[in-house]
Amino acid sequence: MSFDQFGVISFTSATKTEKFVELLQDNRLSGTVCKSCGAKFFPPRSDCSFCLSDEMDWFGIDGPGELISYTTAMYAPAGFEKDVPYSLGVAEFPEGVKVFGRLDKSIPDDQLKAGLKVKVKVVSSGEGRVSYELSAA
Amino acid sequence: MAKVAVIGVGQSAFVRSYPGSIRELAFEAFRDAMKDAGIKSQQIDASVICSAPEYDKQRTPAGLMAEYLGLNPQPTFYVESVCSSSSSGLRTAYALVASGLHDVVMVLGFQKMSEISSAESQERMGRGADIQWEAPFGTMMPAYYAMYARGHFEKYGTTEEDLALIRVKSSTYGVINDKAVFRKSLDLEKIMEPKYIATPLKMYDCCANADGSSCMILASEEKARDLCAKPVWIRGLGMATAPINMAGRDTFSGLKCAQLAGKRAYEMAGIGPKDIDVAEVHDCFTIAEMMAYEDLGFAEPGKGKELIRNKETYKEGRIPVNVDGGLLSKGHPIGATGGSQIRTVALQLRGAAGEMQVPNAKIGLVHNIGGVGIYGNVSIFSAD
Numbered sequence A: 001m002s003f004d005q006f007g008v009i010s011f012t013s014a015t016k017t018e019k020f021v022e023l024l025q026d027n028r029l030s031g032t033v034c035k036s037c038g039a040k041f042f043p044p045r046s047d048c049s050f051c052l053s054d055e056m057d058w059f060g061i062d063g064p065g066e067l068i069s070y071t072t073a074m075y076a077p078a079g080f081e082k083d084v085p086y087s088l089g090v091a092e093f094p095e096g097v098k099v100f101g102r103l104d105k106s107i108p109d110d111q112l113k114a115g116l117k118v119k120v121k122v123v124s125s126g127e128g129r130v131s132y133e134l135s136a137a
Numbered sequence B: 001m002a003k004v005a006v007i008g009v010g011q012s013a014f015v016r017s018y019p020g021s022i023r024e025l026a027f028e029a030f031r032d033a034m035k036d037a038g039i040k041s042q043q044i045d046a047s048v049i050c051s052a053p054e055y056d057k058q059r060t061p062a063g064l065m066a067e068y069l070g071l072n073p074q075p076t077f078y079v080e081s082v083c084s085s086s087s088s089g090l091r092t093a094y095a096l097v098a099s100g101l102h103d104v105v106m107v108l109g110f111q112k113m114s115e116i117s118s119a120e121s122q123e124r125m126g127r128g129a130d131i132q133w134e135a136p137f138g139t140m141m142p143a144y145y146a147m148y149a150r151g152h153f154e155k156y157g158t159t160e161e162d163l164a165l166i167r168v169k170s171s172t173y174g175v176i177n178d179k180a181v182f183r184k185s186l187d188l189e190k191i192m193e194p195k196y197i198a199t200p201l202k203m204y205d206c207c208a209n210a211d212g213s214s215c216m217i218l219a220s221e222e223k224a225r226d227l228c229a230k231p232v233w234i235r236g237l238g239m240a241t242a243p244i245n246m247a248g249r250d251t252f253s254g255l256k257c258a259q260l261a262g263k264r265a266y267e268m269a270g271i272g273p274k275d276i277d278v279a280e281v282h283d284c285f286t287i288a289e290m291m292a293y294e295d296l297g298f299a300e301p302g303k304g305k306e307l308i309r310n311k312e313t314y315k316e317g318r319i320p321v322n323v324d325g326g327l328l329s330k331g332h333p334i335g336a337t338g339g340s341q342i343r344t345v346a347l348q349l350r351g352a353a354g355e356m357q358v359p360n361a362k363i364g365l366v367h368n369i370g371g372v373g374i375y376g377n378v379s380i381f382s383a384d
C-alpha cells in the first residue's frame, strides 16, 4: 500500500506518513500526535514544527465533526472531469483538528449548511484506491 | 529606514493569448517602464524577475530575461509567490535598495498562461495549494475561494447579489482601461445568470486567465531625486504567510495573511485605513475583494457589503477600490498582476491616471494575495 493510491489522483508517491493509507483502509481516518510535546496534526506530519521531534503516534478522528464551509464544483481540473459535480468542504472535529475533503454525494443539497454534523466515511474503489468523504452524521 | 521610490512603471496590454514568446511579452512592460523612467539599461544595477514558473517550458527565467532586456552582467534574482510574485519582488527590490547594496533595481513580472489549456491551468493552480493532502480531491482556485464565499455568507449574511455588485463596479472601469482583457459593460442581471463554477461563485465572479507583463523601477532617494520629477515613495510594506492547507485556517470569512500584512504596512507607514485615498485589491474573485475591504480595515468585519451597496468603493466614493477594473476586468496574468496594481496606484499618485483618476489622490494602497491566502502582500505609496 503506498501513498499514490490516496484520493482520485495522488500527486505524491513517497511520504513518511504513508501509514495513513493503510489506516484508512482499516476504516480509520488518522492524524499524528507528537510523542514529545503532544501537538496534534491533521493532515498528519512526520515532523513536529513545535519541538522538532520526529517521533509520532497515530490517533483516530471519529467525530462527529461540524461542517464549517463547503462548495459544489461544477467544473473540474484536468483528470477529475468525470466526477463533476462534486462537493468539497472543511469541518471541525472534537479531536481538535479540522478536516478538508470531498462531501458524500448522498447529502441532499438543502441539508448542506454550516453546522451540519458530519462523520468520516472511507471510500475504496475497485482499483485499490482509497479516500475519505465527509458524510451526514 | 532609507527612503525608496518608484521612478518608472509600465505594463503590456493584458490579452487572452499573446502572439509572441515570454521574452517578447516581458519586453513590452520593460520598454514602457524604461521610457516612463527615462533611463538606460546600464543605469539599472540589478533586476528581480517574478512569475509562476510552472506555465513555462523555460527553466530559470531570470537568466533569460536579464539577457533579453539588456541587463547583463548585472545581478538578477528570481522571486515567486504565485499570484503575488511581483509584490514579493517589490519587497525584495526595496530591501536591495534600502540596504544600500544597489541604487536602481528593476522588477519585472510576467506570465504567459495561454501556453496551456484552461483545464490544465486549473490543475496547475489547484496544485498551488497542498498537493499531498488536498489536490487528490480535485481542488481548484474557484472552489477554494467559493468556500470562503460560503463562509462569509454564513457568518455575515452577505449574498450572491452583493458579490455581483462588485463585478458591476469592475466592469464599469474595465470599459475605460485600454490595457484590460475584458472591456464589456455588464449589468446585474447578466452577472446573476446561474452559471455556477463552484457554488456560490458564478462565471462573472471569477477573473479570466490572461497573458501579460508589468515592470517597475525602484531607486534610492538620491537617485530618485536626480532622475525623476515625480517619484512615488514606498511608505509601508507588509507581508505575511498563512498555512497552505485549509485544515490550518482559522476562519473562512477573511484572509489572515492579508490582515497581518495590512497591519504591518500601516504600522510602517504610520497611517491607518482612513488615510488611504485609492486602493488596488486582489479581486481574483469577487469574494476576494469583499474580504479585502474588511481585512484592510476599510469596513468592519461583515460590513464590506455595505461599502459596495452604497457605492463607497467607486471613484466618487469614500475609498475608491480597483478603479482600473481590477483583476476581474484586466485579467490575471499571475506573475504580472502585482506590478500592474502598483502601476495603477503610481499613476494615480502622479495624477496621470486619465479617465480613471481619483481627484487629489495622495496615498495609495496595493493588496496582492498569492494562492488562496498563502501569501499576503500589502504595500503603501505616497506622492511625496
Ligand SMILES: [Zn+2]
Binding pocket: A034, A035, A036, A037, A038, A039, A048, A049, A050, A051, A052, A053
Ligand atoms: Zn512536538
